[in-house]
Amino acid sequence: xxxxxxxxxxxxxxxxxxxxxxxxxxxxxxxxxxxxxxxxxxxxxxxxxxxxxxxxxxxxxxxxxxxxxxxxxxxxxxxxxxxxxxxxxxxxxxxxxxxxxxxxxxxxxxxxxxxxxxxxxxxxxxxxxxxxxxxxxxxxxxxxxxxxxxxxxxxxxxxxxxxxxxxxxxxxxxxxxxxxxxxxxxxxxxxx
Numbered sequence: 107x108x109x110x111x112x113x114x115x116x117x118x119x120x121x122x123x124x125x126x127x128x129x130x131x132x133x134x135x136x137x138x139x140x141x142x143x144x145x146x147x148x149x150x151x152x153x154x155x156x157x158x159x160x161x162x163x164x165x166x167x168x169x170x171x172x173x174x175x176x177x178x179x180x181x182x183x184x185x186x187x188x189x190x191x192x193x194x195x196x197x198x199x200x201x202x203x204x205x206x207x208x209x210x211x212x213x214x215x216x217x218x219x220x221x222x223x224x225x226x227x228x229x230x231x232x233x234x235x236x237x238x239x240x241x242x243x244x245x246x247x248x249x250x251x252x253x254x255x256x257x258x259x260x261x262x263x264x265x266x267x268x269x270x271x272x273x274x275x276x277x278x279x280x281x282x283x284x285x286x287x288x289x290x291x292x293x294x295x296x297x298x
Contacts, residue, residue, distance in 0.1 A: 149277075153277075160254075160258070161176050163254070164176055164179070164254060167250060168247060168250070172246065174243070174247065175210075177202065177206060177207075177210045178210050178214055178219075179251070180200055180202065181207065181210055181211065181214060181220075182214070182219065182220075182236065182240060182243065182244040182247065183248065184196060184199060184200060185220065185235065185240075186241065186245075186248070189236060190223075190233045190234070192231050192232055192233060193208060193211055196211075218237055218239050218240070219237055219239055219243060220237060221234075221235050221236075221237055223235060
């Protein structure tokens with residue numbers, strides 16, 4: 107990697123700015139026999155960058171407006187669609203780490219946003235359900251989330267949106283090729 111420092115010039119007669127240097131980074135040539143990643147065409151780069159930027163922006167808004175982080179929002183959103191899911195199913199469906207989900211669930215339960223019910227069919231299983239308070243918060247947050255999604259998809263036609271979603275689903279299905287333990291995305295998660 108080559109770093110070039112450039113000084114911006116002040117207009118004639120003006121004092122130079124205190125920190126007027128800009129660093130320009132040019133990619134280094136890969137070692138002989140190795141290929142460089144072309145980030146303009148590397149799909150994981152785009153997926154990670156989008157995910158990080160979407161999550162960071164959402165987290166900031168959700169914490170300011172609702173005092174809820176992005177992990178808790180994801181749990182509320184999924185439980186709003188699939189009441190009765192257990193913690194393991196929730197972690198698998200969202201791709202979140204089980205310990206992160208467990209910690210967030212304890213906080214949501216303390217805040218009175220979810221209840222943990224014993225599964226009638228299997229007393230070892232715990233079914234997660236939104237409380238009235240949790241459902242009300244989820245509904246408020248959902249309108250913000252859908253508004254952000256609408257702005258993100260600005261300029262995409264409905265057919266383009268359908269193609270994009272289809273491709274994203276195919277990528278999720280292909281995760282099993284990268285990690286054999288990765289269950290393919292199911293349309294509806296297993297409840298209970």
